[in-house]
Amino acid sequence: MQTMHAARNLFASYAGSSPTVRSRSDAHRPLPCVFFLPLRSSIAHSYGIRSLPVTSPPPLLRRMATEHSGAPSGNLTELNTASDFDSLVTPEGYISICGFGSLLSERSARSTFPDLKNFRIGVLRGFRRVFAHVAPIFFERRIANEETGEVSSLSVEPCEGEFLIVTVFEIRKEEVPAFIERENEFRFLSVVPEGLDGTTFPNPAVVCARYSDEEFFQIRCQGSKEIYYQRYGRYNIHKIWRDDILPCRTYLRHCVLAAKNLGKAAYDNFLDHTYVADRKTTIRQYLASAGSGIMEEEPPESLKSRYGG
Structure with missing residues (x-):
């Protein structure tokens, strides 16, 4: 009886209205675009994607999804400048980063942050992954296919009832400006991950969430067309942020392999809690239909290490 009572209280603490964002430089406001309707016809319909049965998650994950089916309690804090990140810095001078795509791979994470420490698995509640923005790096590396629309990278966005298996690691405070510059198309949010056992991590982490074209232009580009x-x-x-594009094939394969290398729970979570831009088609469904063959394709020779999972 006590267990059931605790579970109800825990559920209640996560349920409720959608989270809002409090910027350290602005008044708090609702996070824009928490839920989306496609502006064009459904990608799934266009590519003939049929609904496929989703494999049931392991018992632990079923319990986690049931106990915490709402969005994160309280408000989300947006971090706009390097000084905003200071509130997340530990006494030792480190800040936690939350990885959900390529950073599921420790090798990828270390290629970007050679001195990272404490790489581990965590859970982020109240978010889903979506392939819904164009990434210039894919054009630079010649792995974007503009003709087919396979140009998208990955972000997260608040979504009630969702949860993600992620990675969490620490970087030095001095690396924050370079991190902001490298990930400039994203909205930086302060979140509180948990362990797989439901234990809250002691320090908040930064996650790269969906931004908007208007905010990117006005804030990141300072209203400058040249920038x-x-x-x-x-x-x-x-x-940048679109609902009519598909995942970059090389990048999607890399993310799936990275998740698979973390174990079955992370692999299934990536397949079933990551969506193409229509926000209806899961990656599991996509790989079984329009995206079939992606996992058998090798990256270009020069990128095999970078995009090898």
């Missing part, structure tokens, strides 16, 4: 051109325009990218 926008240098970051995106020179690749003929005029809209």
